Amino acid sequence: MLMIPGGKKIQNAGGFEIFLIADYQDQDIRNFALADALVLDWQQPDHTTALLKKIRSSFIESIYLLPVFIFNADGIVGDTERALSDGELSVVQEEPIVKVIRQVKKRREDFTPHETNSSENRILTKLFRYMYTRDKALSPEVDVMAHMGYEYPLIRLHYPAGESMEMLKILRRGTDNDFFQGTFVDKTHICPSCHSGHLNLREVCTQCASAHISSENLIHHFVCAYMGPEGDFMTKQGLVCPKCNRQLRHIGVDYDKPSVIYRCHDCRHEFQEPDITALCLNCKTLTPVENLKEIVLDKYVLTDLGRDAARTGIKVEGEEREFTIPGFVNFGTFLTFLRFEIERIKVSGKESQMGSVSLNLPARLRSNRQQFERVVLDISDFIRNNTDSSDILSFASDNTFFMIFPEKGDTAVATMLNDFRNSIEKLLVNTFENEPEWNLTAQFETLNADTEYTALINQVKTI
Ligand SMILES: [Zn+2]
Numbered sequence: 001m002l003m004i005p006g007g008k009k010i011q012n013a014g015g016f017e018i019f020l021i022a023d024y025q026d027q028d029i030r031n032f033a034l035a036d037a038l039v040l041d042w043q044q045p046d047h048t049t050a051l052l053k054k055i056r057s058s059f060i061e062s063i064y065l066l067p068v069f070i071f072n073a074d075g076i077v078g079d080t081e082r083a084l085s086d087g088e089l090s091v092v093q094e095e096p097i098v099k100v101i102r103q104v105k106k107r108r109e110d111f112t113p114h115e116t117n118s119s120e121n122r123i124l125t126k127l128f129r130y131m132y133t134r135d136k137a138l139s140p141e142v143d144v145m146a147h148m149g150y151e152y153p154l155i156r157l158h159y160p161a162g163e164s165m166e167m168l169k170i171l172r173r174g175t176d177n178d179f180f181q182g183t184f185v186d187k188t189h190i191c192p193s194c195h196s197g198h199l200n201l202r203e204v205c206t207q208c209a210s211a212h213i214s215s216e217n218l219i220h221h222f223v224c225a226y227m228g229p230e231g232d233f234m235t236k237q238g239l240v241c242p243k244c245n246r247q248l249r250h251i252g253v254d255y256d257k258p259s260v261i262y263r264c265h266d267c268r269h270e271f272q273e274p275d276i277t278a279l280c281l282n283c284k285t286l287t288p289v290e291n292l293k294e295i296v297l298d299k300y301v302l303t304d305l306g307r308d309a310a311r312t313g314i315k316v317e318g319e320e321r322e323f324t325i326p327g328f329v330n331f332g333t334f335l336t337f338l339r340f341e342i343e344r345i346k347v348s349g350k351e352s353q354m355g356s357v358s359l360n361l362p363a364r365l366r367s368n369r370q371q372f373e374r375v376v377l378d379i380s381d382f383i384r385n386n387t388d389s390s391d392i393l394s395f396a397s398d399n400t401f402f403m404i405f406p407e408k409g410d411t412a413v414a415t416m417l418n419d420f421r422n423s424i425e426k427l428l429v430n431t432f433e434n435e436p437e438w439n440l441t442a443q444f445e446t447l448n449a450d451t452e453y454t455a456l457i458n459q460v461k462t463i
């Protein structure tokens, strides 16, 4: 039986490993990898928040995707904590927990292992998987503790305060690649130098930029046409015109207040339109409001492409995921075999062949990654079953099958590739019904004493 120090097992009909954590002393998230769900007691909100953030910050799938609930009988759970959890429970009951456990388990079955050197892709893939397992949208949350005043839960955990622009950039990349669909939620303004959203906006003197200014109404006396600050009209008898000494009685009838006048208490300057500047409460930079950086806060949901990316992980050019196909070697190994074969041929004076079959499928037909991989595996099976065990097979660039046929003879190879093409065509027609936009090319090169490895490789790489 799984044990978690400081955790109390919650018995349930499904036999799941659900633990209530009320003791936060020395909790190590690695202990949670085999749990099915956690319920965190909100009695110590700071500890609960810290542990929840630690869990969601992990890059280990079984930890960051762990269903986590907050057990909260009477306190108030913050928006960020609620967004990072799978829900709040006022009583510990198994149904809502088990429902999430089952959904997350089921969704995780769709995932294929994902390796990447790019931290951006790692973060996005993680985010997509979190959203995919929960059917969750990513919404900006108001948070006074956040550098921008808003934060995007989960992804925010990977960007320290000073890197909020990087975080927004990666979200934009998700939208640009059609992984996300964004809908407008709000706008905010941030300091252009440190990107803090904590700003003090105030009206200042147009001459000396002091905020020590005050405003007063201007009064216009219709009868004598005198106009001056309201203070000049104030007397014990009410408003009296300083120019003609008449009493002012009815606004709109004998006088009006056409505008406001500002006075600076520092430089005595008088003006009608003050400037507005923002003092950054974080870095103390002063910025005219028109120069603040405007940030659009969108809410993001996964598109079909985004759900695919969640299942397979994000791939970028130059970082193709190596496809593991039984009986096939990776392309690096293939090139080594090719070099050996060319060396061998030079010595023996015989001839061998290198063949290739390229699938030219539009991105649209490859966007359903699972379907595409099934097609590739079917073709691989077919090729493997119709070649000799001494032939070297590889699949590269997500589109081309490569084969080395030691001393097979040009005619035999030409016939074989022709058969491959016919059979693969049938398979593609069956898979992509009514889709005219793909084509297949099959070709081969004779390897003999004149073959230059480098020239051949350059040619191969452009396929
Ligand atoms: Zn001034």
Ligand SMILES: [Zn+2]
Pocket: 221, 223, 224, 225, 226, 241, 242, 243, 244, 245, 246
């Ligand atoms: Zn007057």
Ligand SMILES: [Zn+2]
Pocket: 191, 192, 193, 194, 195, 196, 280, 281, 282, 283, 284, 285
């Ligand atoms: Zn600042």
